[in-house]
Amino acid sequence: MLRRVFAFVAGFAACVTFSQAAVTRVEVAERVDLPVNGYERIAGKVYFAVDPKLPANRSIVDIDLAPRNAAGLVEFSADLLILRPKDAAKSNATAFLEIANRGSSPFWGALNLGAARGMPGKQDMGDHFMLDQGFTLVWVGWQSDVTGANNVKLYAPVLAGVTGKVRTEILVNQKATSDALPYAPASVPSGSLTMRDKADGQRIAIPNDQWKLNGDRLEFAAGFEPGKLYDFVYTAKDPTVAGLGMAAVRDYISYIKQRGEVKRAIGAGISQSGRLLRTFIADGFNGDEQGKKVFDGVWAHVAGGGHGDFNQRFAQAGRTSGQFSGVDFPTDLPPFHPDELLAKSAKAGVAPKLLLSNGSHEYWGRAAGLNHVSEDGKRDVAPSGDVRVYYVAGTQHSSGGGTNPQVQNPTNPMDWSFFQRAMVVAMNKWVTDGTAPPASVFPRIDKDQMVVASAVRFPKIPGVNVVQTAYAPRRLDMGQEPPKVGDPFPALVPQVNTDGNETSGIQLPELRYPLATYMGWNLRNPSIGSPTEQYPLTGSMVAFPRTRAEREKSGDPRLSIEERYKDQQEYLGKIEAAARELAKQRFLLESDVPQVVARAKQRWEQLAAK
Template identity: 55%
Template sequence: MLRPFAAAVVSCIAAGAFCVAASAAVTRVEITERGELPAFHGYERIVGKVHFAVDPKLAANRIIADIDLAPRNAQGLVEFTADLFLLRPADAAKSNGTVLLEISNRGGKGMLGMFDLGGRPDPKSAEDLGDPLLLEQGYTLAWVGWEWDVPARPGLMRLDAPRIAGITGLVRSEIVQGQRTNRASLGDRAQIPYAVADPKSATMTVRDAPDGPRTTIPRSQWSFNSDGTGVEFESGFAPGRIYEVIYQGKDPAVAGLGPAAIRDYVSYLKQSGPDHTGEVKRAIGFGTSQSGRFLRTFLYYGFNADEKGARVFEGLWAHVAGAGRGSFNLRFAQPSRDGHPRLNLFYPTDIFPFTDEPESDLGLTDAILAQAVKSHTAPKIFYTNGSYEYWGRAASLIHISPDGKRDFGPSPDTRIYYLAGTQHGANANPERRNTENRANPQDYRYPMRALLVAMNAWITQGTPPPDSRIPLIGKDELVTPGALAFPKVPGVQLPKEPYTAYRLDFGPEFRTKGIVAFEPPKVGKPFPILVPQVDQDGNEVAGIRVPELAVPLATYTGWNLRDAQIGAADVGMDMVGSFLPFPRTRTEREKAGDPRKSIEERYASREEYLRKVAAAAEPLVRQRLLLERDVKPITGRAGARWDALMNPAGGGQ
């Protein structure tokens, strides 16, 4: 049975919709769909839109870039709206009191797939739920649109942010294609780009390496398309080369209202909620990749204090964000731009500071938590990164000194967990797609589920979570790429170098006002980049080693190489790791000259292998890094992997 509307629900002007009265920054919540979740009895699904109005004079809103230039209503407030999607217990008594709010990655909804092992973004049937851990434990699940440039497509979460008419500024659009084409968007991926103010002054360059010389392409050889959202290049964009279009953009969105929307809606939920039942007592913010960088940025600017100075998130979890922040509160911000070996280079993503505690570099001392510590609103924090993030997202910088010579421990209320031997996304198909090697199929979602239970116990009951699991310089577990002891596996080459973060200068008002004056930025010295050390099989020795890594059938890496057909063949592939199966037999190993022991030399039988996998899970369960309920499916996956590799007809190699 659905929870009845409270007396605060009033008719909305929009036909067929409802509005829930609110206060402070959230002026009303317009509910357009509401009903029982058919896939899980006792949960309801709410779709709507949140209306905000923030006072630009309040201290909490002074941190929003360009808030003084934003258009205001008759009361002097800045108005904006955000899409809303909620799944919550219909009976408040069955709520666990925690809202788990996922920061949407480019408008998507991914945490059901993460924590419920394949749950769909908008579940409509039991098959869409996966293993419904989140619903069984009584979480309120929330998504709020925060990104202004998300395309208007069904199911995506968007922020409708006001534009600042008449303002112009530099915009840089990087273009790297996987095949020759004559057209490219000015926006990152599918995102909406900024309008072009002055087509004639725009330039386009090309280079072959991040630090390579740029060659200017004559203006007569390329043009903007008819609607100004892309470029057309007569000769064609060559695969793997790095093109940059720099132009004067106009009418920027007030992008910093995105983190304000997250802040103010969570505060609203905790104060009253849609039905004023008050079942939400605490909040966890979770974000993957772009969204994890958003949360690190959210902390850095001080958004974890609401308009009244109260803590917003009790727990905050940035997953596979590496060392990054991003363009989330800048003029002409491009929130989707990140930074990878061959994607989105030299954007304001991997910029100092990197650590929660104060660190110093080039005369500047700063910390991710500086503002939260000052306002007494620092949350409990999890940072989870895999092997790819050390190779492709400079993750070592969050726990080493800026000179790379010593370990830099996390703050007392921060845990850093390294998911050894994993790529950016979990549970990939082990096949080649524009890569030299097969993709890494390791599934880190199982420890993620256990860590969620630990995080909620930490913020609810004060139970400390497992200690950090990171590779350490002091134990020779974190090394320079040149010191990596990777075995000489026939036909396998390492990337020329890992992704490198540089000291970047975007102009004199970048740190104080969020204004970029230099595009491309002035590039200084690189930061040190360290990678996890490996054993004789090429598997990493530190961190959380899931059973399939501890009892291996293959080498699992966080790096892969680009296929020569897409260009830059010696460069690491963005976000993809490698799956390098061991030889099946001793004869195969000796014939290939592979230094790694074969599968038959390691395990007498399939049964022995699976016993060892189950045994490897036991200490992880005791350490609260795996759930007991997940040991059986983990063992099942291991058995399927054995069958695929040892049965040639199964496509193992």
């Protein structure tokens, strides 16, 4: 049974009064000791009551329609997970709040090497990197349609009886005859179903007698074809007040800072979660109800130039946009540039230090160039002040590799983890003692490092089809469904060398001394339809020929591995030197260099061994 608690740490400040904070109570469901570093794991729920009349809450869509308690406040709750040192003296006094990605944690497995992906359990700590740093790790539910027993969820008020038009896009990789709807249909089912071959293709109407609604599912007897885009527009009912998810994040961090449990807070998110943080800042949520700063630092990783469907009526927070699908959802709209993101918080005096990190895929598939390119695509716009923009060349959306039968090339195995660990240390020093991270690193137009997709000089590698277009977000008028579409924003991508590898940005050792061509894009396998379109969030690796004889036989224009490196020893020596150079620049940790070399040795044995 849940029990009510008012302090997590003995000896910390007394509970703030409810008039001073939107958190009304915290209930603990489970509290267990972890096997390392004297940490404990606390799981439960946090309850909120916010004043809809306060300026800090006026940007929350539909808060004026939400039910209110006797005091005129809007109540809601969220799942809560905390990992923290039991002994406050062992804490670094910084809260690291990861914005959950669809309720889960991509950062946990990435930062704590060897840990399983997903929310941290009670035993699997990996190499417990984050615990060694002394962070108080926090996850607060912010998304109300999350599923999964171990994930964190928001419990937002439902606006019973409210109806409106909703569009859902359906893309399948194997034929299917039904698909789930994001919201329940209104009592009188109605709608329209269309199909198109590509993102900007003509929508072809499917007769109403060929589909039907069955509860919260759309059934299509003829079947949804792989590689086709279907849009279903219908009247839905009972939305939630989705924007309260950002209030939950804001108010819980404000609560623990006011109580003295931590002195500082970093908000971090990967992909969807990073897009939420961009929206959080742009919409002015970094000031709490009393106007105090919430996050001292914010790190949005692989969020591209995007925002998300996070604070709208009938929000679909899980939606993302890319070169092929999701292009007509309000995911990638201004503001793009970091100074514009920070405008509201800067005016209020609560701007956080901001770190935006992206890789190759985000330029091809998530419009990352809009972070530092003018909206006409003609000039560079460098960030100013307490902002860092980093581009890590040759990477896909997340650390990966291996095979995927739904794409044309082997996936990109370039590992982000060691860069991410260095960014954690850099960000904490930045907010703790003001030590600035390395200067921004991104591809520039004025140095011919950023070009349109058709100008990329990709080599003609036998058997490799080349991507033709990059994702260009479109100007949207969301007054109707589907929205009215305007001109696209510019889509610029990094230039490559004669190997097909990107030449600018932060060069990880395996790209500096490559055994393959590493791309941020991959194409859909013909078996799932639309083979000229990008497969979402996935890159490619195309190994170099092992020998000169193999190269000449295949007609591959790239030098073979034996023509580049005398042997494994020489190769690993170069990798180690490159890693130590990055460590001096603070893009890697010196303590991680041996592991970087070990990973490179594995890659050599995979690609170069004869």
